[in-house]
Amino acid sequence: MRIFDPHIHMSSRTTDDYAAMHAAGVRALVEPAFWLGQPRMNVGSFTDYFDALVGWEPFRASQFGIAHHCTIALNPKEANDPRCAPVLDLLPRYLEKDGVVAVGEIGYDSMTAEEDKAFAAQLALAIDHELPAMVHTPHRDKAAGTERSIAVVRESGIAPERVVLDHLNEVTVAMVKESGSWMGFSIYPDTKMDEERMVAILREYGTEKVLVNSAADWGKSDPLKTRKTGDAMLAAGFTEDDVDRVLWRNPVEFYGQSGRLDLEGEATEAEFAGNSILRGARK
Amino acid sequence: MNAWLDEALTKVAADATALRTLFPGVGRRVGRGPSDTPGWTVDDVARVRLLKAAPGAAAEMPDLYRYGDAAEKRAVLRGLSVVDIGDAGLDLVADALRTNDTRLVTAAMGEYAAEHLDDSAYRHGVLKCVFMGIPLAEVAGLGRRIDEELLRMMRSFAAERTAAGRAVPADLLPLLNEQDA
Numbered sequence: 101m102r103i104f105d106p107h108i109h110m111s112s113r114t115t116d117d118y119a120a121m122h123a124a125g126v127r128a129l130v131e132p133a134f135w136l137g138q139p140r141m142n143v144g145s146f147t148d149y150f151d152a153l154v155g156w157e158p159f160r161a162s163q164f165g166i167a168h169h170c171t172i173a174l175n176p177k178e179a180n181d182p183r184c185a186p187v188l189d190l191l192p193r194y195l196e197k198d199g200v201v202a203v204g205e206i207g208y209d210s211m212t213a214e215e216d217k218a219f220a221a222q223l224a225l226a227i228d229h230e231l232p233a234m235v236h237t238p239h240r241d242k243a244a245g246t247e248r249s250i251a252v253v254r255e256s257g258i259a260p261e262r263v264v265l266d267h268l269n270e271v272t273v274a275m276v277k278e279s280g281s282w283m284g285f286s287i288y289p290d291t292k293m294d295e296e297r298m299v300a301i302l303r304e305y306g307t308e309k310v311l312v313n314s315a316a317d318w319g320k321s322d323p324l325k326t327r328k329t330g331d332a333m334l335a336a337g338f339t340e341d342d343v344d345r346v347l348w349r350n351p352v353e354f355y356g357q358s359g360r361l362d363l364e365g366e367a368t369e370a371e372f373a374g375n376s377i378l379r380g381a382r383k
Numbered sequence: 384m385n386a387w388l389d390e391a392l393t394k395v396a397a398d399a400t401a402l403r404t405l406f407p408g409v410g411r412r413v414g415r416g417p418s419d420t421p422g423w424t425v426d427d428v429a430r431v432r433l434l435k436a437a438p439g440a441a442a443e444m445p446d447l448y449r450y451g452d453a454a455e456k457r458a459v460l461r462g463l464s465v466v467d468i469g470d471a472g473l474d475l476v477a478d479a480l481r482t483n484d485t486r487l488v489t490a491a492m493g494e495y496a497a498e499h500l501d502d503s504a505y506r507h508g509v510l511k512c513v514f515m516g517i518p519l520a521e522v523a524g525l526g527r528r529i530d531e532e533l534l535r536m537m538r539s540f541a542a543e544r545t546a547a548g549r550a551v552p553a554d555l556l557p558l559l560n561e562q563d564a
Contacts, residue, residue, distance in 0.1 A: 147450065154452055193450045196407035360411065373484045
């Protein structure tokens with residue numbers, strides 16, 4: 101089973117996770133720029149983080165045979181902090197970098213005026229830089245937030261098939277399918293979505309334009325949820341080809357719209373800025 | 384000739400701030416393989432051409448370096464000797480020499496460093512190259528800037544390596560022997 105996790109925050113994960121993911125079949129992933137748990141206080145914290153998403157983290161992933169790409173954005177939660185919002189002015193520099201395959205995570209957290217502004221501005225950036233967009237749907241008041249997100253996407257003029265609305269559930273899936281955008285599902289222990297519910301959604305709505313991710317991060321989460329969903333699909337009677345479509349071909353098709361997906365895998369470099377992740381004496 | 388590069392050269396000639404979004408994607412458009420300039424990649428050559436073509440590139444270079452990935456940083460360092468940046472490039476050279484990235488350290492010790500670094504910084508840059516195994520042939524200006532203090536530092540380095548039972552880089556020996564003769 102070859103797996104492309106279209107949404108996972110590897111900066112928060114260990115090398116053991118990378119090894120286990122590779123063993124489970126993960127060969128590619130996308131790490132969206134998001135909140136770090138601890139609020140940021142200045143623009144420099146964002147740019148150092150973005151530098152890691154296009155620098156150190158792809159290097160770390162490459163050591164485990166996994167292709168790493170990322171999405172770059174000011175996330176909805178921190179868009180509300182006037183100390184962070186000026187990072188919007190620096191995004192054009194990052195949105196042209198090789199490993200950046202979408203603008204994201206953008207969207208709503210609490211549906212404030214500041215979030216409206218950052219969301220619209222970043223959809224415009226996606227159009228300017230010819231990138232798809234990854235939209236985070238809010239965890240609170242999700243149905244209303246998803247509906248409003250679809251409206252903002254429509255107003256922006258970006259083609260709906262260049263947008264994924266993520267963290268969907270039974271209540272929000274139909275309206276996103278109707279809109280023509282991609283449907284993202286985060287398989288999380290206990291909360292957002294689980295493997296069995298995901299299988300039921302796939303039965304009802306089909307496999308087209310569906311992305312399944314682990315969204316694993318610094319919270320209680322599981323980087324192997326993509327594999328577990330693939331196993332649950334097979335157990336429920338889906339074919340190997342169905343699983344390959346959902347867990348590999350769909351994310352390749354969605355992010356491939358950036359023209360920057362590189363799954364060939366360049367020769368792994370031994371060091372990044374002089375640092376190896378293989379500690380101990382070097383011979 | 385690459386059509387994308389032609390268009391990019393026209394854009395930066397009209398407005399140097401266009402470098403901010405044109406610089407990062409150069410490798411995707413022109414390739415990353417070796418070029419006719421020894422030690423330079425095709426994207427190095429293209430990026431340096433963009434810097435040369437942009438009036439006012441000097442004002443853009445510190446941020447191109449700050450927000451650049453390793454390939455962009457390397458190109459900015461290579462561009463220091465073709466753009467009239469005065470002493471403003473010294474901070475970038477100093478930053479690159481603090482890294483442990485051989486690609487950046489090598490690019491930092493180009494013609495600009497040979498022209499602008501003070502004696503102490505130049506000597507330490509050369510010694511860092513020796514320490515990191517960067518061939519001295521890639522360091523600009525060594526013939527005219529080598530001095531007794533740098534030779535002392537190199538002899539001391541060689542003695543330390545010998546005492547530890549480790550090899551002394553082969554390209555160091557002729558320099559040391561020449562002076563002893």
